[in-house]
Amino acid sequence: MKYIRTAMLFSVSAAFAASAHAAGTLGLGVNVSPKYEGGSEYRVLPLPILKYEKGYFFVNDLSTGVRFPLGAGFSTGLMATVAFGRDEGDGERLAGTDDISTTALLGGFVDWQHGPWSASVKVLQATHSGYGLTVRAGGAYTAALTQKDVLRVGIGTTWGNNGHMNTYFGVTDAEAMRSNGNLTPYAISHGFKSVDANVAWIHHLNKNWSTVASVGVKSLVGDAADSPIVEKRTSVLSTVGVTYRF
Numbered sequence: 001m002k003y004i005r006t007a008m009l010f011s012v013s014a015a016f017a018a019s020a021h022a023a024g025t026l027g028l029g030v031n032v033s034p035k036y037e038g039g040s041e042y043r044v045l046p047l048p049i050l051k052y053e054k055g056y057f058f059v060n061d062l063s064t065g066v067r068f069p070l071g072a073g074f075s076t077g078l079m080a081t082v083a084f085g086r087d088e089g090d091g092e093r094l095a096g097t098d099d100i101s102t103t104a105l106l107g108g109f110v111d112w113q114h115g116p117w118s119a120s121v122k123v124l125q126a127t128h129s130g131y132g133l134t135v136r137a138g139g140a141y142t143a144a145l146t147q148k149d150v151l152r153v154g155i156g157t158t159w160g161n162n163g164h165m166n167t168y169f170g171v172t173d174a175e176a177m178r179s180n181g182n183l184t185p186y187a188i189s190h191g192f193k194s195v196d197a198n199v200a201w202i203h204h205l206n207k208n209w210s211t212v213a214s215v216g217v218k219s220l221v222g223d224a225a226d227s228p229i230v231e232k233r234t235s236v237l238s239t240v241g242v243t244y245r246f
Contacts (some may be wrong), residue, residue, distance in 0.1 A: 019184025024052035024059075026140060026244030029212065034237075035090040035148045037168060037194075038220055038230035049212065049241050065109075073114045081105045083126065086168075093229045096178030105129035118143045150202040160224075169193070169227035183228045193224035197238075207245070214239045 027049035035041050052059045056066045056077075065079030086100040107124035119139040126132055138156030145151050160168075187190040198216030205211065216221075217224075219234040 023054070023246060025210075025243050026050055026052075027212070027241050029241030032236075032238045034044045034235045036086045036094070038224075038227065038232065039091040040231035041091060047169070047239070049243050051156070067098075067111075073112050075111045076109065077111075077120070078108050079106075079124075081124065083131075091229070091231055093183070093231055095182060096180070097171070097183070097229065099133075101128055103131055104182050107127075107133075128166070129161050131167050132165070133161045135159045148204045150204075152200040153198075155195075155197045155198075157195045158193055159191065160193050162169075163187075165193065165224060166188060169224045170185055171228055171231065183233045186228050188223045191222050191224075193219050193222065194218055210238070210243050210245070212241045213241055224228065 025158050029047050029049045031047045032064050033045075035043050050059055050061055053067075055147050056068060058065060060173060063079050063081040065077050067077035068077050069075045081104075083103050083105055085102040087095070088094050088097055088099055090217060098163065104127045105124040105171045107122060108153070109120060110121040111120045114120065117139070118141075122136045122137075136156060136158045138154055140154035142150065142152040148201055153234055165188040169186070171183050173185050176185045181189055196216055196218040198214055200212065200214035203211045215236065215238045217236055220227075220230060224230070225233045
C-alpha cells in the first residue's frame with residue numbers, strides 16, 4: 001500500500017480549530033510527501049481536509065474520536081486513525097523488503113491550550129500484529145495576523161517502541177538475502193525516530209471559503225536515521241488546498 005504523509009493536514013486542521021467558530025470545515029488538499037519515511041522520491045496525492053466537532057465527538061482529517069474537557073485548558077480522549085503502508089517498489093533501497101500493510105491505529109491523547117499556545121501528547125497502537133506503538137509530543141503557536149489571515153507554527157517529535165522501529169526501519173536476515181547484498185541485517189530498539197517543524201497559513205476569502213497552505217520539515221534521528229533503507233534523513237512536506245466552513 002502507498003505511504004501517505006498526513007502531518008501537514010493535521011497542522012492545517014489545528015489552525016482551523018484556533019481560528020474558526022463554525023461547526024466544521026470540509027475541503028480538498030494536494031499533498032507532496034516522500035513515498036515512504038526515509039525515501040528520496042516524492043509523490044503528489046489528493047487528500048481530504050476535514051474538521052468537525054459535536055459534543056464530545058470529533059473528526060480531524062483521517063482521525064476520529066471523543067474528547068473530554070478536564071479544565072484549565074486540558075482535555076483528554078480516545079482516538080482512531082490510520083497509518084498507510086509501504087510497497088517494496090517505493091524506493092530502490094526497499095528492494096527485497098517485505099511490504100508493510102495499511103493499519104488502523106487506536107489510542108489516547110492529552111491536549112492543552114491556553115490562548116494562542118497549544119500542546120499535545122498522543123499514544124497510538126497499531127492494530128496490525130507486530131507493528132508496534134508510537135508516542136508523539138508536539139506544541140504550537142497560532143496567531144491571527146489580520147482579520148483574514150491565520151498563521152500556525154508547530155514543532156514535534158515521535159518515539160517508537162521495538163515493534164514499530166523494526167517494522168519501519170529494521171532489516172531482517174531474509175530481507176537482506178533477497179536484496180542481493182544491497183542491504184545488511186539491521187535490528188533496532190525503541191527510541192526517538194524523528195523531529196519535525198511546520199508552518200500553516202490560512203487565508204479567509206469570505207465567511208465560508210478559505211485557502212490553506214502548509215510546509216514542514218521532518219528529520220529522522222538516532223537509530224532510525226542510520227537504517228540501511230533510509231535514502232534521505234530530512235524531507236520536506238507540503239499541502240495546499242481550498243476549504244468550506246459550515
